[in-house]
Amino acid sequence: MATPVIEVREVTKSFGEREVLKGIDLEVHEHQAVALIGASGSGKSTLLRCIDLLVEIDDGDIFLDGDVITDPSVDPVAVRRRLGLVFQAYNLFPHLNVLDNITLGITKAHGVERENAEEQARGILARFGLEGRADESPSNLSGGQQQRVAIARAFGTRPRAMLLDEVTSALDPELVGEVLAAVRDLKAEGVTMIIATHEMSFAREVADTVGFLHEGRLVEIGAPERVLENPTEVPTRRFLRRLLEAGRA
Amino acid sequence: MEASKEHPDSTAPRAGGAADRRAERAAAKHASDRRGAQIAALSTIVVVGSLTALTVTSPGWPQVREKFFNWEIFWESFPDIAQAFWLDVRVFMVVEVAVLIVGLLVALTRTTTTPAMFPLRMLAAVYADLFRGVPTILLVYLVGFGVPGLALSGLPTEPVILGGIALTLSYGAYVSEVYRAGLRSVHPGQREAALAVGLTERQAMGHVVLPQAVRSVGPPLLNDFIALQKDVALIAIIGVTGEAFRQAQIAQLEDFNYTPLLGAALLYLIVTIPLARLLDRWERGRVR
Numbered sequence: 001m002a003t004p005v006i007e008v009r010e011v012t013k014s015f016g017e018r019e020v021l022k023g024i025d026l027e028v029h030e031h032q033a034v035a036l037i038g039a040s041g042s043g044k045s046t047l048l049r050c051i052d053l054l055v056e057i058d059d060g061d062i063f064l065d066g067d068v069i070t071d072p073s074v075d076p077v078a079v080r081r082r083l084g085l086v087f088q089a090y091n092l093f094p095h096l097n098v099l100d101n102i103t104l105g106i107t108k109a110h111g112v113e114r115e116n117a118e119e120q121a122r123g124i125l126a127r128f129g130l131e132g133r134a135d136e137s138p139s140n141l142s143g144g145q146q147q148r149v150a151i152a153r154a155f156g157t158r159p160r161a162m163l164l165d166e167v168t169s170a171l172d173p174e175l176v177g178e179v180l181a182a183v184r185d186l187k188a189e190g191v192t193m194i195i196a197t198h199e200m201s202f203a204r205e206v207a208d209t210v211g212f213l214h215e216g217r218l219v220e221i222g223a224p225e226r227v228l229e230n231p232t233e234v235p236t237r238r239f240l241r242r243l244l245e246a247g248r249a
Numbered sequence: 250m251e252a253s254k255e256h257p258d259s260t261a262p263r264a265g266g267a268a269d270r271r272a273e274r275a276a277a278k279h280a281s282d283r284r285g286a287q288i289a290a291l292s293t294i295v296v297v298g299s300l301t302a303l304t305v306t307s308p309g310w311p312q313v314r315e316k317f318f319n320w321e322i323f324w325e326s327f328p329d330i331a332q333a334f335w336l337d338v339r340v341f342m343v344v345e346v347a348v349l350i351v352g353l354l355v356a357l358t359r360t361t362t363t364p365a366m367f368p369l370r371m372l373a374a375v376y377a378d379l380f381r382g383v384p385t386i387l388l389v390y391l392v393g394f395g396v397p398g399l400a401l402s403g404l405p406t407e408p409v410i411l412g413g414i415a416l417t418l419s420y421g422a423y424v425s426e427v428y429r430a431g432l433r434s435v436h437p438g439q440r441e442a443a444l445a446v447g448l449t450e451r452q453a454m455g456h457v458v459l460p461q462a463v464r465s466v467g468p469p470l471l472n473d474f475i476a477l478q479k480d481v482a483l484i485a486i487i488g489v490t491g492e493a494f495r496q497a498q499i500a501q502l503e504d505f506n507y508t509p510l511l512g513a514a515l516l517y518l519i520v521t522i523p524l525a526r527l528l529d530r531w532e533r534g535r536v537r
Contacts, residue, residue: 052445054441054444054445076444077444077447077448077449080444080445080446080447081447083445084445085445087438087441087442087445089438091436091438091439091441091442092442093439093442093443093457094461095457095460095461095464104443104446104448104456104457105446105447105448108447108448108452108456109446109447109448109452110447153446154445154446156446157446157447
C-alpha cells in the first residue's frame with residue numbers, strides 16, 4: 001500500500017498530570033477522509049493540534065508523506081505550510097478583511113506575489129459561496145460565513161491534508177449545513193482530511209473511516225457503517241447510545 | 250423617564266391606541282429632559298456662584314487678584330511664554346516618538362521565550378520596574394546632572410537633550426506596560442491561527458498579534474501622552490532655557506507676580522484638553 005499522507009504512531013501527550021493522548025495509532029491515506037468522534041475531552045482536538053505541531057507530543061512519531069515531522073530537527077513552520085488546520089472558533093484575523101485573511105498565508109508563508117495571491121483567494125472565495133464578501137470585515141459575517149472563510153483560508157495554500165477541528169460546534173444549528181456543504185465540497189475533490197466532529201450523520205456521509213476516541217485512546221476504527229451501526233467496543237456503544245437518547249445521532 | 254416606561258399613566262385612557270401612547274411617551278420624555286436640563290443649569294449656577302463668591306469675598310482676595318490675575322503683566326509676559334512653549338511642543342513630539350519605540354521594544358523583548366533572550370528579557374523587566382518606580386522629576390535631575398558629571402566624551406551635555414532622554418526613559422517604562430497589556434489581550438487563538446497558515450513566530454507577531462495589540466491600546470497610550478505633555482515642563486529644573494514653564498518663572502521673578510505662571514498653565518491646557526476630548530471620543534467610539 002502507498003505511503004500514508006499522515007501517519008500517527010504511538011503518540012502520547014500529557015498536560016501536567018492529565019494524560020490526554022495515551023498512545024494513538026492512525027493512518028490517513030491520500031484522498032481519504034477520517035472522522036474522529038468521541039466525547040469532549042477525549043483527545044480529538046489535541047491530536048489535530050499535535051499533527052499541526054501547535055502542541056508538542058511527549059512520545060511517539062508523526063509522519064507526513066513518510067517523513068517524520070515530530071523530530072526536534074524538523075522546522076515546524078515548514079510542516080504547517082503543508083497542512084491546513086481549521087479551528088472550532090474560526091480564529092479569523094479581525095483586523096484584516098476577508099480577502100486578506102486568505103492572502104496572508106499565501107503571500108507571507110508561500111511567497112506568492114500579491115496579485116496572484118488575490119486572484120487565487122478570490123477563486124477560493126467564489127468556490128465557497130463568498131464572492132462579494134472579499135472586502136468585508138470578518139465581524140460583519142455570520143458564523144457560518146466566518147467558518148467558510150476559515151476553511152477557505154486553510155485550503156488557500158493547497159495543503160497536503162486538511163485538519164478540521166469541530167468546525168460546526170460553535171455554530172447556531174441553522175448555520176451548520178452551509179459549513180458541512182463546504183467540507184463535502186472538499187471531499188468531492190478528493191482532499192485528504194481528518195475531521196474531528198460531533199455530527200454523526202455527517203461523519204457517516206463524508207468519512208471513509210470513522211475512529212472513536214475514548215479517554216485518549218482510539219478504541220475503535222473502521223468503515224462508518226460498521227463503527228456507527230455495529231460497534232464492537234463497549235465505550236463506543238455507550239457513547240452512541242447516549243447520543244441516540246439525546247436525539248443527536 | 251423610568252416613570253413613563255414602567256408605569257403607564259393610570260389616568261390616560263387605555264383604549265387610546267398605540268399612536269396615542271407613543272405620543273404620550275414622547276411628550277413625557279421631552280418634559281423629563283427639559284426638567285433635567287433646568288436642574289443641571291440651576292445646580293451649576295449655585296455651585297459655581299458660591300465658589301466664586303467664596304473666593305472673591307475672602308480676606309486675601311485683593312492681593313491674590315493682584316498677584317495672580319494681573320492682566321497687564323499677563324499680556325506683557327504671554328508672548329515670550331507662548332514662544333517658549335513651542336520648545337515644549339517640539340520636545341513632546343520627539344520624546345513621544347522615542348517613547349513609542351522604546352516601549353514597544355521593551356514589551357516585545359519581554360514577550361520572547363527563547364533562552365538566548367534571557368539576559369535581555371531580564372534587563373527589560375528590571376528597566377520597566379525601576380523606571381516606573383522612580384519619580385520622573387528625580388530621573389530628570391539624575392540624568393540632567395549625572396550624565397554630564399561622568400565627563401565622558403560623546404555623551405550629550407545639552408540640558409534639553411538630557412531632559413528628553415530622562416522623559417523617554419520614564420515614559421518608555423510606562424508605555425512598555427501598556428503595550429504588554431495590549432499584547433496579552435490578543436486571544437492566543439490568533440497566534441495559533443497565524444502559525445497554522447504557515448507564518449513564522451515573528452511573522453505571526455508582526456502581521457497578526459501586534460497590529461491587534463496596538464489597536465487595543467490606543468486610548469491608554471493617548472492618556473500617557475497627555476501626562477507626558479505636561480511633564481515636559483520638568484526639564485525646566487535642569488536649566489533648559491526657552492521652555493514655557495522656565496520662561497514663566499523668569500517673568501514671575503521680574504515683577505514678583507505669579508500671573509505669568511497662569512499664562513503657562515493656559516498653554517498646557519490648550520494642548521491637553523483637546524487631547525482629552527479626543528480620547529473620550531475615541532473610547533466612546535470603541536464601546537459602540
